[in-house]
Amino acid sequence: MFPADPKCSMFLADPVTWRISYFSESFQAQMGHTKEELAQHDFFKLIEGSPDTPSCWRDISEIRDATREERPCSVCLLLHKKDCTPFLAQFALTPLRDDQGRLVHFMGILVDVTHLIGSTDPAALQDADTEQRLEGVAEGVELDTRKLAAELKLEPHLDPEHLEAHPSVPCSLKHALSTIISAFVLSDPNLPDCPIVFVSEPFLKLTGYPREQVIGRNCRFLQGPDTDPKTVDAIREAVRNQKEITVRILNYTKSGRPFWNMFTLAPMSDSDCATRFFVGVQVDVTASGMVGGPTPAWTKTVSQENAVLKQGHLTATQINSALQGMAMQNPWMAINGTVMKLKPHKCQDQAYQELLALQQREGRLKLMHFRRVKQLGAGDVGLVDLVQLQGTDKKFAMKTLDKFEMQERNKVQRVLTEELILTAVDHPFLPTLYCTIQTDTHLHFVMEYCDGGELYGLLNAQPKKRLREEHVRFYVAEVLLALQYLHLLGYVYRDLKPENILLHHTGHVLLTDFDLSYSKGVTRPRLEKRPNGRVVKVKNGKQYAVDDYVLVAEPEARANSFVGTEEYLAPEVINASGHSAPVDWWSFGILIYELVYGVTPFRGVRRDETFDNVIKAPLRFPAKPQISPECQDLISKLLIKDPAQRLGTKYGAEEVKAHPFFHGLNFALQRNERPPYVPRRESRPAPAGSS
Missing domain, CATH: 3.30.450.20 (PAS domain)
Incomplete structure (x- = not known):
């Protein structure tokens, strides 16, 4: 075969x-x-x-x-x-x-x-x-x-050892259903043709079919030449109306033996009262049929038939209880499916106005309102497509996630964290989430589209895979402002790398991907007087000294998760000693190093060697290219292995912004600075200049 x-x-x-x-x-x-x-x-x-x-x-x-x-x-x-x-x-x-x-x-x-x-x-x-x-x-x-x-073509060969149930059935639910000793199947009306997604062992013994020939098929394969079409129509009507029904129907085993089946169909609803599955209970009420023989006669009395009917209903109720006991609550119900509230820095956004007008006309946004243009990328948990709003020239990035896969891989919380942060943020260097569209099987985040692609792509487009120092200063200054804003809201980013920095069509950056972020921190902003800090100001032509204050807005958080990208992980993450906001300042130092040198400082041949270097190896700078002492000093202070001594730990972003590397840069006006590279619409990144 x-x-x-x-x-x-x-x-x-x-x-x-x-x-x-x-x-x-x-x-x-x-x-x-x-x-x-x-x-x-x-x-x-x-x-x-x-x-x-x-x-x-x-x-x-x-x-x-x-x-x-x-x-x-x-x-x-x-x-x-x-x-x-x-x-x-x-x-x-x-x-x-x-x-x-x-x-x-x-x-x-x-x-x-x-x-x-x-x-x-x-x-x-x-x-x-x-x-x-x-x-x-x-x-x-x-x-x-x-x-x-x-x-x-007709009977695909599947391996029963690997096909216990369809992927739409969570593992915990499979275990609960396997304890019920009755002949039944579970089908999913949210998938095409309402296929069977779980089958019990007694059902397989009753019908003679192996599991691999049942999973993924509609129940109609049990019908045969003498099955009553009117009974089949009654079942279909119950499915359409999502009602429970019990009928007597003539079915056939795999060998062709006919048998009378007291069949009970019942919908199983989730916490939103939406039908999540249909359960079909089969009770063989005759064993007298023979392969190729006449249709067996129905000889049951009314009382016997009622007893069998109750048996089917009791099994359906038992299965429904098991489903409800296995947290059938919809984990996605907290996600709002409407266009997000207008954020201040997007008040002139035409794309937002188009989406809002469409929602007001249609009631809600649907996938049919968007046309897929091309795929932009794919990650561990989803795909990102470029889509265009039908009838307009407005384009968006649509991130698509498989809800069942997220539940199976225990990544629901990551998705909810990303949605939480995207909904909360309003910053010129962070992406805008316009709306979230939900189907029965997928989540679709409709977000701001960045024509310039990833900063990683721009970096690799350079002849020596590195950027000029003045260009690096521009990009990392905007990343620094984005990190400061996230910390102010209590979030620890935890996944800084060039691949997660996108270039807007204006040439400015957007920091993306928050599924690994820590969202349970609390920030209590405060002003602290700098020790021995005095600044000179001029008023009415006279100079005078005043105390110098700094805004401290670092999150109070303590996480132990081993998350992040291998070469960007801080020592405290690798050591599993608990980490907080200083991990972002460590990865910020790694980012600057990679942008100016084209490599990361601690990368080894193998993963364990990289980790060993992060924990033990001293920081070294290549002889070429030559970079300023200020840049090297900033990197050195950010890559201090002890987080308590690391630059940014005590005073946060303001401490980093005050470093001489950023001397002369007006952070308040950074979004008005001309970027080193402005992407052409629908074009690939061109070199921004190399050292």
Whole structure:
């Protein structure tokens, strides 16, 4: 059934969630993951790799386009095993459909072609000889894929060991349902065709079907030639009206044996009274039917039928109680789906006015009001697309998150933290969240679009991967103001790096991505007199000295989470000694170092070596490029390993702003300064000058 070539491996993935529902042993060996790691893993996240070992985004985008258009595709991919070993693979994808033409799975085949090319450098794919060698492989893979698709079209082969339930069913719910000893299924009306997402063991014994042939299918597969159409219509009507119903229906086992089924269908609601699942309870009330024989006669008395009816209703009630007991509350209900309240620094924003006018006309914003232009990026927990408001020229960045995936991966709180911070902030160097759109399966954050891309992209566009010191001063001054504002609100950012700094179309920066931020801090702003601090002021032509005060607005917080980006982690995070706002000043020092030198100061060959360097290695500065003593001094004071002695710990941002590196810079007017680089609309970053 599967290709005999040991270098060929295959998988099946759900067309809605892209979770892997089956994988061959050769696919597992090829990727280097355990069975538990691959089971229900998002395939795109598997092939996209990590930030340190990214795959080829152009080819992955081509695969995404093919899945959206439900068509086959064939590309050569640069992939990485679990241990980050790179390899080139010819990949073929094809959709699998049922006998009614509905898409049920995507199937993919991978063939390692590294040995044919002799290199893992994607540039080698441009060679004419290489292309010729790959043509035959690609044709063979596509042929294998078509053959497998024909065999799997009606009954896709899934591995029951890895398919206990559909990904839309949380793990805690699976455990609760597995304790109920009755024949029943759970279906999800929020997914196309209301597929079965959980099946009990007694149901499998009753019908004779293996689990992999039940999950993902509609219940109609139990119907047969003598099933009463009127009874089927009554069930469909109950589904449409979301009402409980009990009927007597003739069903068929996998072997074809007919049996009378006292079937109870009941909706299961969440805390918002929205139907979350349908439960279907099957009670076999006759065992006299034979394969190929006549329809068994119904011989039950009214009292016997009522007893069976009560049994089905009792089981449905028991399942509903289990669902309610497993926190069926909607964790997303606190997120407001309307256009956000206008923020002062956006009072002249035309995009906001367009969205508000549309909401007033339509009642609420929907996905249909936006047209997808292109994908901007993908991260660990979602995708970001460029979208355009229909009928206007207004463009937005739309961040899309899979709600089920967030719950399965225990990342709900991160999403809620990001939404909380985006809703609260109002600052020229922080992004604007215009609104959040919720569907049954996804969250969509509609945010300000930055034409210039990431600061990381601008940095890498430089000939030596570094910026001029005067340009660095401009960008980090704006980051400093953004951090000061976040600290003032009680937030610790915790994920500062060039990838999280976007360039606005004006050339100024926006600090993004708050899912790793600490949001439970409390800031009590106060003015403190600087010790021995006197400033000279002039009034009516006369000079006089006054006391110098500083605004202290650092959050009072204590966190222990191990979060952040490897090369930017502060020593106290690695040591797990508890951390607070000083971690932001450490990463601020790392940022300045990377921008002026093109590398981070403590990076090692391996992760553990990097951590060891952060904790023990002294800070060293390369001989080139030559930077000012003030810049080196600022970096040195920010990268003090003891957070108590670190610059910014005592007086916060004002202490950092007072450093000689920023001498002559008017922070109050920073947003009016001309940026080093102003992106052209819809263009790639151009060099901003290098040292």
